[in-house]
Amino acid sequence: MRKILLLVFIMNIFLMGIANSEDMKKDIDILAQKPEKATFAGGCFWCMEPPFASLKGVMSITVGYTGGHKKNPTYEEVSSGVTGHAEAIEILYDPAQITYSELLDVFWRNIDPITPNRQFVDVGTQYRSAIFYHTEEQRRLAEESKAKLEKSGKFDKPIATEITSATAFYKAEEYHQKYYKKNPIRYKFYRYNSGRDQYLKKTWGEKTEVKKPEPDDKKYSKPSKDELRKKLTPLQYKVTQENGTERAFDNEYWANRKQGIYVDIVSGEPLFSSLDKFDSGTGWPSFTKPLEPENITGKEDRSLFTTRTEVRSKYADSHLGHLFSDGPKPSGLRYCMNSAALRFIPKEDLEKEGYGEYKKLFEK
Secondary structure, three states, rough: OOOOOHHHHHHHHHHHHHHHHHHHHHHHHHHOOOOEEEEEEEOOHHHHHHEEEEEEEEEEEEEEEEOOOOOOOOOOHHOOOOOOOOOEEEEEOOOHHHHHHHHHHHHOOOOOOOOOOOOOOOOOHHOEEEEEEEHHHHHHHHHHHHHHHHHOOOOOOOOOOEEEEEOOOOOOHHHOHHHHHHHHHHHHHHHHHHHHHOOOOOOHHOOOOOOOOOOOOOOOOOOOOOHHHHOOOOHHHHHHHOOOOOOOOOOOOOOOOEEEEEEEEOOOOOOEEEEHEEOOOOOOOOOOOOOHHHEEEEEOOOOOOEEEEEEEEOOOEEEEEEEOOOOOOOOEEEEEEEHHHHHHEEEHHHHHHHHHHHHHOOOO
8 A cells, every 4th residue: 555655656746747847848938939020110210219119028129220232331321321221220029028010000100101212301212111021921911011001091192111121230329229318308309390290190190289399307307416517517517507607708609600500508409500690799609599499598687786688498497698689680689698508519410419400401
């Protein structure tokens, strides 16, 4: 009897071991499952990253260039349109949590699929819309989704988005990665002015209103005083945070005659253009009007035994200078600014710095 009980006990241990082994194998199989790639082009890659970033199952997103013939292209080379590359995003995703078909649905709802070699304000082959498939299954799903969209009757023109095999993908420069997080104000200004959101709302009937971007506290948070002390020079800090004034004729931009725009030294919000700059004879950079009036606020200043209008930036709340009514016609205004509160972006660097929509101001 004891032998029988012992045999039964040993058999149970053996069977439990097999069961545990099978469970362990399943766990190992799950852990060993590799993420899959999805590569999409939909115009400016800054705008293509956010729609996918919050999706469950999306593990990472890289913005870059693909579909061209030059190895390791730079942003400037791709922007010229001569390399054949398109601005694109490469997504690593867990197919157990999100399917390729679901990613395709997000893609279609975030682009203009009927205009070839253009996405909204950006024109050129580098801004074409495309699906770069990595497997035959992805190709099949992409073509099926394209055909379905074509038959939906939502568009009055043929779908221009190309479906092609994925080739080498080159990661873009680091300042482009997660641009919407690094530069939320600039990103929102660009996105709104590109017309993308307006088009998507009209096409897909989104309920959210399309408003001129006004970053709230969640979109832009002013750095702490300690952070600002590290970021700014002592003079920049004194001027912007303590309402200081730099010396006349001894500052960076009073005699600057280059073409470009001036942005807030703290937040980067666009403030003034060289097209509106004039020599006031005061020794400080002076402008007849703001580039973006909504980025400028006025405040009564009773210091120095007189009443003046202090000029501050809206989002960073930086002290910029003062407004006077002794400027040239037709406005008669003089925005007298401190160079230390500004950063100058030359016209040739506007695209690279993320202010591409202002390039047209300097095109003759």
